[in-house]
Amino acid sequence: MGPAILRPMALPVETFFLKPDAEGTLQTQIRQLVAEGILAGRFRPGEKLPSSRKLAEHLGVSRITVTLAFTELLADDYIVARGRSGYFVSDNAPEPPHFPAKAAGASTVDWSRAIGQRFTSLDSFSKPADWADYRYPFIYGQADPTLFDSANWRLCALEALGRKDFDALTADYFDSDDPKLLDFIARQTLPRRGILAKPDEILLTLGAQNALWLTAQVLLTQRRTAAIEDPCYPALRGILEQSRCHLHAIPVDGDGLPPANLPHGTDVVFTTPSHQCPTAATMPMSRRHELLERAERDDFLIVEDDYEFEMSFLKPPSPALKSLDKNGRVIYVGSFSKSLFPGLRLGYLVGPAPFIREARALRASVLRHPPGHIQRTVTYFLSRGHYDALVRRMSRAFHDRRTTIDRAVNAHGLTVAGRGSFGGSSLWMRAPDHIDTRDLAARLAKSSVLIEPGHAFFGDPNPPKNFYRLAYSSIPTPRITEGVALLARTLAEMG
Incomplete structure (x- = not known):
């Protein structure tokens, strides 16, 4: 009598169930529950999975849905197919960790002393997640799903994943940006605001807030003075308080920031002339020229946050303050996050090359650059006309x-x-x-x-x-x- 043949253990079909609150398509959910079972160590190499027919009947889905999920798992070597025997957990599947995860014990650190700087109170502004x-x-x-062009955004994202954009997707730009996106901003976006800029005068950022932070870090010290509007964007105040500069809040009126009220000795003025935050006041042209003349006379810089200029459905917006700047004193902050969706986190800085060079170096030391796939997707969305x-x-x-x-x-x-x-x-x-x-x-x-x-x-x-x-x-x-x-x-x- 020959040796007994050990048959692989078959996983009971009852082991598999779909969660009521699971996200994604049924195909994605089935793939995920098999992969999670393998990664957690519940399904071991060599164990046999239920047939696609049995699993489909058990889960109440079509057999083709299960087959497609199995096909994806085969491609990633989570499972293997053995002739007419069915599907099995692959011997090459990712292995669960060989040591148990443990929760950290009670901390013995006195965090009230260990924390050198506190940031929790710098921005008390929040929106409910629900x-x-x-x-x-x-x-x-917040983005309105009834208005956003999800279909074309998805197509642009898929195009950016293509083979011809492999370098743009995977490369480490270090301190550089996607040249195609910089070119579009320089040729199309900025001229609409009356601004002409060279590539070395533009820097991509993770949204307008990141642009403001980079600007404050480069321009301000504990001995310098900044002026902001009051009321203003709460996160900007937090950024400037973090820089520990001397800070003056200038009350706005019906025309925005009054240049005459700026204190002597001001080094940097932060303003929203086209659409004051939050009062929505628009600074008239006469006051814009007055602010620029005051900046030249008193030798200070201006940071212009030009948000929402695209939403000009009543009348055309005034030219950007940057477009009137003849002496290189205005640093311009723009963003695609407001007009596309806030989770995009993609903005840009425009300013004289020496400033952009320092902001670029600082960005590289903190986060290198915005993700290449996001940059290329936005490039396609803009250049194909979907954005307009x-x-x-x-x-x-x-x-x-x-x-x-x-x-x-x-x-x-x-x-x-x-x-x-x-x-x-x-x-x-x-x-x-x-x-x-x-x-x-x-x-x-x-x-x-x-x-x-x-x-x-x-x-x-x-x-x-x-x-x-x-x-x-x-x-x-x-x-x-x-x-x-x-x-x-x-x-x-x-x-």
């Missing part, structure tokens, strides 16, 4: 929403403290003096209404409590009127 679950999300800066089509679509939608929200706000007698003269995506509102808009926001949230209290925009430790921002970038037009009515009713209930 904003899309609210019926009336008057929330700023998206901006036109967004402008039409925002125009309708702006008309609707203006009508609703006026009908309920709400007070607008500032609205963009050429467009934008939000209104700066003022509630009655006794209203704390944080309390207002908490009450409205119970009615599925989201607003943004204005406290974080001000630099004063005791800021005005009755301002708030009402954005219309992410709320469908039919819901605006009802949402504003709920807002007005809640204000009335608060006295």
Whole structure:
């Protein structure tokens, strides 16, 4: 009698189940549950998987779905096919770790002493992660899935994954950027704002906030003085406080930043002339020239954050401050994150070559460069004309929403403290003096209404409590009127 033949253990079909909250296609979920079983050590090399027919019946999916998932696992050598015997866990499949994972014990470090610098209080501004679950999300800066061109973005991303773009996808640019994207920005994007720049005067960044941080790090020291608008973008204030420079907050008026109020000895002025954040005021041309003349006379630099200039559905925006600069004193900050989607995190700096050279070196020491695949995908999305089509679509939608929200706000007698003269995506509102808009926001949230209290925009430790921002970038037009009515009713209930 010959030796007994050891047959591989068959994994019971009951081992496999789809999670109700799993993401991705059914094919992706099946591939993932097999791969996770192997990576966790539950499925071992040589063990036999259920047949595609049995697994399909058990999971309640089509057999072709299981077959396609198995085909992907075969390609990655997680499983192997053995003649007519079926599918087995591959001997070459990734192995689980040979030592158990352990949670760290209680720390004996006194972190109150160990932490040399604190950053937790520098930016108290946040948005709820579940904003899309609210019926009336008057929330700023979030992408509207009904407007974004997902299909063409996906095609551009796939094209950027192609063989001809392998170097752009995989190369370490070190301190450089995708030359195709730099070329498009120089030839197409900047001239629309009246700006001409050479490649060595442009630097790609991880969004506008990263651009502002790089600028502050290069230009400011503990002995230098910066001036910002009040109110202003909260993260900018945090960045400048982190730099430990001397900081002056200059109250804005209906025309934005008043140059006459800048203190003597200012080294750098941060401003949003085309669309002041958050009041939406637009600096008139006379004041822009006054600011540039003051910069030349008093020898300071200007950092221009030119966000939302694309959303000019009421009238064309004024030329960028940078386009009027004859003496190289303006550093320009632009971003694709507002017009595409905030998770993109892709912006750019434009300035004199000596400044860009230092900002580039600093960027390389921290994060090298924005991912090559993102840069090339954006290049294709821009150059194929999809970006301009998206901006036109967004402008039409925002125009309708702006008309609707203006009508609703006026009908309920709400007070607008500032609205963009050429467009934008939000209104700066003022509630009655006794209203704390944080309390207002908490009450409205119970009615599925989201607003943004204005406290974080001000630099004063005791800021005005009755301002708030009402954005219309992410709320469908039919819901605006009802949402504003709920807002007005809640204000009335608060006295």
